[in-house]
Amino acid sequence: MIRAALLMAALATPVAAQQVARADGALLRGLDKISGRTTDLPIQVGQAVRYGRLEVRLGECRYPAGDPSSDAYAQLTITDTAQNVTLFSGWMIASSPALSALDDTRYDVWVISCQS
Numbered sequence: 001m002i003r004a005a006l007l008m009a010a011l012a013t014p015v016a017a018q019q020v021a022r023a024d025g026a027l028l029r030g031l032d033k034i035s036g037r038t039t040d041l042p043i044q045v046g047q048a049v050r051y052g053r054l055e056v057r058l059g060e061c062r063y064p065a066g067d068p069s070s071d072a073y074a075q076l077t078i079t080d081t082a083q084n085v086t087l088f089s090g091w092m093i094a095s096s097p098a099l100s101a102l103d104d105t106r107y108d109v110w111v112i113s114c115q116s
Contacts, residue, residue, distance in 0.1 A: 019064070019065040019066065020062050020063070020064060020065060021062065021063055021064070021065040022045075022060060022061065022062055023045075023061040023062070023063060023072075023114030023115055023116050024044060024045055024115065024116050025042065025043055025044040025045060025058065025061065025114070025115040025116070026042075026043055026045075026058055026061040026072065026074045026111060026112075026113065026114050026115055027040060027041070027042055027043075027111075027112040027113050027114075027115050028040070028041040028042075028043060028049075028056065028058075028074070028076075028109055028110065028111055028112060029041065029109070029110055029112050030051045030052075030054075030056075030107060030108065030109045031107065031108040031109075032052065032106065032107060033105070033106055033107065033108065034106060039051065040112070041056065041109070042115065043056065043058045044058065045058055045059070045060060045061065046058070046059075050081075051107065051109065052106065052107055053080055053081055053082045053106075054078055054079065054080060054081065054087070054104070054107055054109070055078070055079045055081050056076060056077075056078050056109055057076065057077045057078075057079075058074060058075070058076060059074075059075035059076065059077065060074065060075045061073070061074040061075075061111075061114040061115075062074075062114065063113075063114045071093065071094055071095045072093075072094040072111055072112075072113045072114040073091050073092065073093045073094065073111065074091065074092055074094075074111045074114070075090070075091050076088060076089070076090070076091075076092055076109070076111075077089045078102055078109060080104070087102060087103065087104055088101075088102045088103070088109075092109075092110060092111045093111065094110070094111040094112060094113060097110040097111070
Protein backbone atom coordinates (compact mmCIF):
# COMPACT_ATOMS: atom_id res chain seq x y z
CA MET A 1 0.00 0.00 0.00
CA ILE A 2 2.83 2.41 0.83
CA ARG A 3 4.57 1.49 -2.43
CA ALA A 4 1.42 2.34 -4.41
CA ALA A 5 1.10 5.70 -2.62
CA LEU A 6 4.74 6.55 -3.34
CA LEU A 7 4.32 5.62 -7.00
CA MET A 8 1.23 7.79 -7.34
CA ALA A 9 3.04 10.71 -5.70
CA ALA A 10 6.02 10.29 -8.01
CA LEU A 11 3.77 10.22 -11.08
CA ALA A 12 1.75 13.21 -9.90
CA THR A 13 4.74 15.44 -9.19
CA PRO A 14 5.99 15.86 -12.80
CA VAL A 15 2.43 16.36 -14.06
CA ALA A 16 1.71 19.08 -11.52
CA ALA A 17 5.07 20.81 -11.99
CA GLN A 18 5.15 20.99 -15.79
CA GLN A 19 3.61 19.82 -19.03
CA VAL A 20 4.07 16.18 -19.92
CA ALA A 21 4.76 14.91 -23.44
CA ARG A 22 4.16 11.46 -24.86
CA ALA A 23 6.71 9.65 -26.97
CA ASP A 24 6.22 7.10 -29.74
CA GLY A 25 8.49 4.60 -28.04
CA ALA A 26 10.96 3.88 -25.29
CA LEU A 27 14.41 2.49 -24.67
CA LEU A 28 14.40 -0.19 -22.00
CA ARG A 29 17.34 -2.16 -20.64
CA GLY A 30 17.25 -5.78 -19.60
CA LEU A 31 19.68 -7.59 -17.32
CA ASP A 32 20.13 -11.36 -17.34
CA LYS A 33 21.17 -11.91 -13.72
CA ILE A 34 22.76 -15.29 -14.50
CA SER A 35 25.05 -14.21 -17.36
CA GLY A 36 25.41 -10.58 -16.20
CA ARG A 37 24.69 -9.39 -19.75
CA THR A 38 22.63 -6.26 -20.36
CA THR A 39 20.58 -5.77 -23.51
CA ASP A 40 19.00 -2.58 -24.82
CA LEU A 41 15.38 -3.07 -25.85
CA PRO A 42 14.01 -0.36 -28.16
CA ILE A 43 10.21 -0.63 -28.32
CA GLN A 44 7.33 1.30 -29.86
CA VAL A 45 4.06 2.15 -28.09
CA GLY A 46 1.58 -0.68 -28.53
CA GLN A 47 4.23 -3.21 -29.46
CA ALA A 48 5.98 -5.98 -27.56
CA VAL A 49 9.53 -7.32 -27.51
CA ARG A 50 10.83 -10.68 -26.33
CA TYR A 51 13.58 -10.81 -23.75
CA GLY A 52 14.43 -14.37 -22.81
CA ARG A 53 11.18 -15.94 -21.62
CA LEU A 54 9.63 -12.52 -21.06
CA GLU A 55 7.35 -10.52 -23.32
CA VAL A 56 7.55 -6.79 -22.61
CA ARG A 57 4.69 -4.61 -23.92
CA LEU A 58 4.80 -0.79 -23.91
CA GLY A 59 1.51 1.04 -23.32
CA GLU A 60 2.85 4.61 -23.02
CA CYS A 61 6.03 6.56 -22.43
CA ARG A 62 5.88 10.07 -20.95
CA TYR A 63 8.49 12.69 -20.10
CA PRO A 64 8.60 16.38 -19.04
CA ALA A 65 7.86 18.43 -22.20
CA GLY A 66 10.43 21.09 -21.35
CA ASP A 67 13.22 18.57 -20.78
CA PRO A 68 13.06 15.45 -23.00
CA SER A 69 16.28 14.03 -21.54
CA SER A 70 14.80 14.23 -18.05
CA ASP A 71 12.81 11.69 -16.07
CA ALA A 72 10.92 9.26 -18.31
CA TYR A 73 8.21 6.95 -17.09
CA ALA A 74 6.60 4.12 -19.03
CA GLN A 75 3.53 1.96 -18.66
CA LEU A 76 4.67 -1.64 -19.12
CA THR A 77 3.15 -5.09 -19.02
CA ILE A 78 5.69 -7.90 -18.62
CA THR A 79 4.56 -11.49 -19.08
CA ASP A 80 6.41 -14.74 -18.42
CA THR A 81 5.60 -16.63 -21.63
CA ALA A 82 6.75 -19.98 -20.19
CA GLN A 83 4.19 -19.82 -17.37
CA ASN A 84 1.67 -17.55 -19.13
CA VAL A 85 1.52 -15.21 -16.13
CA THR A 86 1.83 -11.42 -15.85
CA LEU A 87 4.85 -10.54 -13.71
CA PHE A 88 4.52 -6.75 -13.88
CA SER A 89 1.83 -4.33 -14.97
CA GLY A 90 2.14 -0.65 -14.20
CA TRP A 91 4.31 2.43 -14.48
CA MET A 92 8.09 2.24 -14.23
CA ILE A 93 10.08 5.42 -13.56
CA ALA A 94 13.55 5.79 -15.10
CA SER A 95 15.05 7.69 -12.16
CA SER A 96 13.56 5.34 -9.55
CA PRO A 97 13.44 1.82 -10.99
CA ALA A 98 13.22 0.19 -7.55
CA LEU A 99 10.05 2.15 -6.70
CA SER A 100 8.00 -0.01 -9.07
CA ALA A 101 10.14 -2.90 -10.27
CA LEU A 102 9.86 -6.23 -12.02
CA ASP A 103 10.19 -9.07 -9.52
CA ASP A 104 11.80 -11.99 -11.34
CA THR A 105 14.56 -14.36 -10.26
CA ARG A 106 16.45 -14.22 -13.56
CA TYR A 107 15.66 -10.93 -15.32
CA ASP A 108 15.53 -7.22 -14.52
CA VAL A 109 13.96 -4.74 -16.93
CA TRP A 110 13.99 -0.97 -16.45
CA VAL A 111 13.26 2.24 -18.37
CA ILE A 112 16.16 4.26 -19.78
CA SER A 113 14.35 6.96 -21.79
CA CYS A 114 11.46 7.79 -24.05
CA GLN A 115 12.18 7.75 -27.79
CA SER A 116 10.36 9.67 -30.49
